[in-house]
Amino acid sequence: MRSQGTDGGLAQAVIRRFNVLRPLSESAVAALEQAVLEGLFRAGPGEDLVAEGDQIESVRIVLSGWLFRHKTLEDGRRQIVNFILPGETCDAHAYLLPSIDHSITTATPVAYAEIKRVRFEKLMASERTLAEAFMCETLLNNAIQREWAINLGRRVALEKVAHLFCEIYERLRPVGLVEGNSCSFPVTQMDLADATGLSVVHLNRTIQELRATGLITLRDRTLTISDLDALKSAALFSPTYLQLYRRA
Amino acid sequence: MRSQGTDGGLAQAVIRRFNVLRPLSESAVAALEQAVLEGLFRAGPGEDLVAEGDQIESVRIVLSGWLFRHKTLEDGRRQIVNFILPGETCDAHAYLLPSIDHSITTATPVAYAEIKRVRFEKLMASERTLAEAFMCETLLNNAIQREWAINLGRRVALEKVAHLFCEIYERLRPVGLVEGNSCSFPVTQMDLADATGLSVVHLNRTIQELRATGLITLRDRTLTISDLDALKSAALFSPTYLQLYRRA
DNA sequence: CGGCTGATTGATCCCGGTCAAATGAGGTGG
DNA sequence: CCACCTCATTTGACCGGGATCAATCAGCCG
Numbered sequence: 001m002r003s004q005g006t007d008g009g010l011a012q013a014v015i016r017r018f019n020v021l022r023p024l025s026e027s028a029v030a031a032l033e034q035a036v037l038e039g040l041f042r043a044g045p046g047e048d049l050v051a052e053g054d055q056i057e058s059v060r061i062v063l064s065g066w067l068f069r070h071k072t073l074e075d076g077r078r079q080i081v082n083f084i085l086p087g088e089t090c091d092a093h094a095y096l097l098p099s100i101d102h103s104i105t106t107a108t109p110v111a112y113a114e115i116k117r118v119r120f121e122k123l124m125a126s127e128r129t130l131a132e133a134f135m136c137e138t139l140l141n142n143a144i145q146r147e148w149a150i151n152l153g154r155r156v157a158l159e160k161v162a163h164l165f166c167e168i169y170e171r172l173r174p175v176g177l178v179e180g181n182s183c184s185f186p187v188t189q190m191d192l193a194d195a196t197g198l199s200v201v202h203l204n205r206t207i208q209e210l211r212a213t214g215l216i217t218l219r220d221r222t223l224t225i226s227d228l229d230a231l232k233s234a235a236l237f238s239p240t241y242l243q244l245y246r247r248a
Numbered sequence: 249m250r251s252q253g254t255d256g257g258l259a260q261a262v263i264r265r266f267n268v269l270r271p272l273s274e275s276a277v278a279a280l281e282q283a284v285l286e287g288l289f290r291a292g293p294g295e296d297l298v299a300e301g302d303q304i305e306s307v308r309i310v311l312s313g314w315l316f317r318h319k320t321l322e323d324g325r326r327q328i329v330n331f332i333l334p335g336e337t338c339d340a341h342a343y344l345l346p347s348i349d350h351s352i353t354t355a356t357p358v359a360y361a362e363i364k365r366v367r368f369e370k371l372m373a374s375e376r377t378l379a380e381a382f383m384c385e386t387l388l389n390n391a392i393q394r395e396w397a398i399n400l401g402r403r404v405a406l407e408k409v410a411h412l413f414c415e416i417y418e419r420l421r422p423v424g425l426v427e428g429n430s431c432s433f434p435v436t437q438m439d440l441a442d443a444t445g446l447s448v449v450h451l452n453r454t455i456q457e458l459r460a461t462g463l464i465t466l467r468d469r470t471l472t473i474s475d476l477d478a479l480k481s482a483a484l485f486s487p488t489y490l491q492l493y494r495r496a
Numbered sequence: 497c498g499g500c501t502g503a504t505t506g507a508t509c510c511c512g513g514t515c516a517a518a519t520g521a522g523g524t525g526g
Numbered sequence: 527c528c529a530c531c532t533c534a535t536t537t538g539a540c541c542g543g544g545a546t547c548a549a550t551c552a553g554c555c556g
Contacts, residue, residue, distance in 0.1 A: 156512095157512070198512075199513055201514080202512050202513070206512095
């Protein structure tokens with residue numbers, strides 16, 4: 001068992017996630033850890049890592065902290081289209097396109113590894129399981145984005161918010177960031193509103209409703225889910241799109 | 249110039265699209281045409297090609313006709329999360345995941361090519377430009393899905409519908425399916441409602457509003473856009489996410 | 497002709513938006 | 527330690543966009 005030490009520990013979240021999504025070979029794990037160590041960076045909260053229209057020339061893997069992808073209309077209306085959680089990748093393969101369609105901003109302090117395009121392509125060429133894992137990550141992103149579409153288009157306010165809580169909770173679980181029935185939840189209600197397509201005022205009232213029915217506690221940037229099954233059922237949440245379980 | 253004959257003509261739409269997205273080598277074009285010819289199929293309207301939960305074992309490329317991806321909640325609420333137009337791929341790489349998260353249904357009669365997984369993987373391994381093109385297609389899908397998120401979450405009814413019209417129109421253009429200022433638009437208002445997250449009644453009223461302001465005509469499954477710039481501006485439509493223009 | 501699907505219209509209601517203000521919780525500098 | 531500022535959360539009042547319910551109309555097909 002490598003990656004118990006101070007060094008390998010950094011890539012823990014990524015490796016855990018990939019192993020659920022698509023198992024890595026031992027050499028792939030080693031190569032990934034190596035690449036991660038070569039380009040460590042940090043960013044404070046509220047920093048834009050990527051701006052709409054940018055040309056991407058590297059791949060970034062989040063080691064700790066939260067970010068979100070968002071788009072803004074001319075008149076300022078904003079939609080958060082997804083969150084990026086520890087162990088997830090900002091923009092695998094995005095260097096293939098001339099420009100990126102959305103912005104990425106940190107919600108908290110973030111530690112990430114940056115792998116230059118050429119380095120990344122070499123890595124993909126030499127480690128098939130790693131290439132497949134990144135491919136799966138892109139496909140998963142796609143699936144999550146589709147679920148967000150039905151969330152925004154067809155669920156009512158309470159379901160939207162409940163569904164978002166369920167999803168984040170289940171996405172944090174495989175990387176070991178759920179403790180007991182709580183997880184960190186470091187985003188403002190304004191962000192939450194922009195993620196669910198609601199106004200801040202109504203989002204606030206919806207959260208209070210979830211609190212009142214005893215489904216959740218949200219305080220001091222911590223989300224506690226008292227009755228996960230009840231929350232899931234209130235959200236019409238079905239986790240299959242998250243691909244958390246491998247085929248037998 | 250090959251692919252003028254009856255055979256090569258079939259793959260025209262795909263090749264045109266890919267050449268805008270990411271240019272193919274001559275050998276890639278030939279290999280793709282070959283693979284397409286090996287597995288031609290047809291389906292009638294209203295057929296499910298893929299059902300949520302299915303395991304995918306091949307890649308399908310649409311040669312003609314429209315399909316849509318959709319998800320349904322337990323209680324029947326449905327969201328169309330995207331359309332699949334001629335020249336587009338149903339599920340490149342989807343065989344990597346144990347199961348698919350959404351259904352794909354034909355809206356019209358459809359002709360498509362089916363390439364088995366093993367065959368497809370060999371093709372990707374031998375033709376780098378083709379592999380990159382499919383990768384770009386997946387990335388583009390992702391970008392479209394994100395734009396749909398802001399459409400569903402932050403635009404009002406009129407903008408939503410106008411935006412959908414603009415997007416489809418611009419997606420049909422590179423494959424040569426726009427004639428003058430019209431294109432085929434073979435979906436019911438119910439489908440349109442489920443794509444924009446509106447009720448059928450309100451969708452109908454919104455279309456009438458677009459008609460009344462002289463922006464569009466929609467009759468006999470044909471969409472005519474009288475003033476594209478005006479429609480785009482009403483929709484807050486910005487086409488960059490469609491990656492239709494290559495970097496200089 | 498009857499039955500079916502899709503488009504259209506009318507009437508009514510309510511979820512969630514908007515506006516405005518109050519309350520709280522740091523953070524900073526004097 | 528307090529005055530002051532800023533940012534996030536919360537509350538109240540009101541309004542309107544879009545949902546819902548219920549008919550009607552128009553093609554199309556057998």
